Amino acid sequence: MAEQNREECAGKSSCSRSSCEGCPSHQGGNAKPDFHEDLNPYSKIKHVIGIVSGKGGVGKSFVTGQMASMLVKAGYKVGILDADITGPSIPKMYGVHGPCVGDERGTFPAVAEDGTKIMSINLILENEEDPVIWRGPVIAGAVKQFWTDIVWGELDYLFVDMPPGTGDVPLTVFQSLPVDGIVIVSSPQDLVKLIVKKAYNMAGMMNIPVLGLVENYSYLACPDCGKKISVFGESCIDEVAQELGLPVLGKLPISPDYAKKVDQGKAFEIEAPFDGIALRMLTALN
Numbered sequence: 337m338a339e340q341n342r343e344e345c346a347g348k349s350s351c352s353r354s355s356c357e358g359c360p361s362h363q364g365g366n367a368k369p370d371f372h373e374d375l376n377p378y379s380k381i382k383h384v385i386g387i388v389s390g391k392g393g394v395g396k397s398f399v400t401g402q403m404a405s406m407l408v409k410a411g412y413k414v415g416i417l418d419a420d421i422t423g424p425s426i427p428k429m430y431g432v433h434g435p436c437v438g439d440e441r442g443t444f445p446a447v448a449e450d451g452t453k454i455m456s457i458n459l460i461l462e463n464e465e466d467p468v469i470w471r472g473p474v475i476a477g478a479v480k481q482f483w484t485d486i487v488w489g490e491l492d493y494l495f496v497d498m499p500p501g502t503g504d505v506p507l508t509v510f511q512s513l514p515v516d517g518i519v520i521v522s523s524p525q526d527l528v529k530l531i532v533k534k535a536y537n538m539a540g541m542m543n544i545p546v547l548g549l550v551e552n553y554s555y556l557a558c559p560d561c562g563k564k565i566s567v568f569g570e571s572c573i574d575e576v577a578q579e580l581g582l583p584v585l586g587k588l589p590i591s592p593d594y595a596k597k598v599d600q601g602k603a604f605e606i607e608a609p610f611d612g613i614a615l616r617m618l619t620a621l622n
């Protein structure tokens with residue numbers, strides 16, 4: 337093959353390579369290199385959904401947990417891959433602890449009280465409070481191993497909780513895992529338009545479908561009169577969604593009860609008010 341390509345490329349003034357190794361043409365024609373990693377052989381995962389945002393702290397991990405829990409309550413087998421290696425928050429949210437054990441098949445995820453399977457760097461570290469101070473490629477390698485080395489068993493949905501931004505980890509996940517689509521999380525500030533669009537454009541460049549938008553911290557319901565207070569300013573999510581042609585999957589309130597449940601490791605007991613379209617859209621993937 338290499339010889340054949342060298343012959344095909346020979347004489348093209350644009351090619352300055354001394355070897356065909358690493359060249360897309362090496363795979364024949366204009367084929368793009370395939371970076372997809374093989375799933376652990378003892379795992380079978382029907383759908384992979386990424387939860388992303390161009391910005392930190394908007395509630396990606398919270399929304400990941402809530403979407404996962406919505407599907408668990410609907411009777412599906414669900415897992416969460418915590419791809420936030422330097423700031424993992426899923427285990428705490430679900431009240432699970434390591435160390436995860438393994439055998440010759442791979443490492444087994446922790447199983448939360450509601451049956452959700454979870455893998456996170458915090459379930460592997462000797463001490464949960466140890467910081468992870470790794471360079472980008474090592475972090476990306478760990479995320480890939482959560483796909484290749486974890487015995488997930490059979491799952492209908494695997495949610496991938498991403499770190500903030502459009503950096504190394506989302507790039508690795510989009511290239512290495514068969515992501516069905518992403519959900520973009522934002523908060524109700526004007527800056528959000530820019531942030532949502534960054535994530536949206538990245539997905540577009542990677543040919544990953546965007547399933548919809550979730551607005552978190554959308555409002556605070558007054559405990560006395562129920563009036564909705566726009567703590568972070570007026571929502572512009574409908575406007576952004578319309579512009580991008582995407583559904584709004586939910587506008588979730590700021591709730592002290594949510595924060596309390598998360599701190600207790602009982603996030604799965606919350607029933608976040610997603611729009612009915614969220615469940616319909618996710619189950620339609622099946």
Ligand SMILES: Nc1ncnc2c1ncn2[C@@H]1O[C@H](COP(=O)(O)OP(=O)(O)OP(=O)(O)O)[C@@H](O)[C@H]1O
Nearest residue numbers: 392393394395396397398500589590591594595598
């Ligand atoms: N709607 C909400 N009401 C109350 N508390 C919330 C809500 N959403 C998230 N929180 C809390 O706010 C904190 C930040 O949320 P979360 O960790 O989900 O954000 P994130 O976008 O994943 O952050 P990071 O960018 O650091 O990964 C958490 O303690 C979470 O429990």
Ligand SMILES: [Mg+2]
Nearest residue numbers: 396397420425
């Ligand atoms: Mg997070």
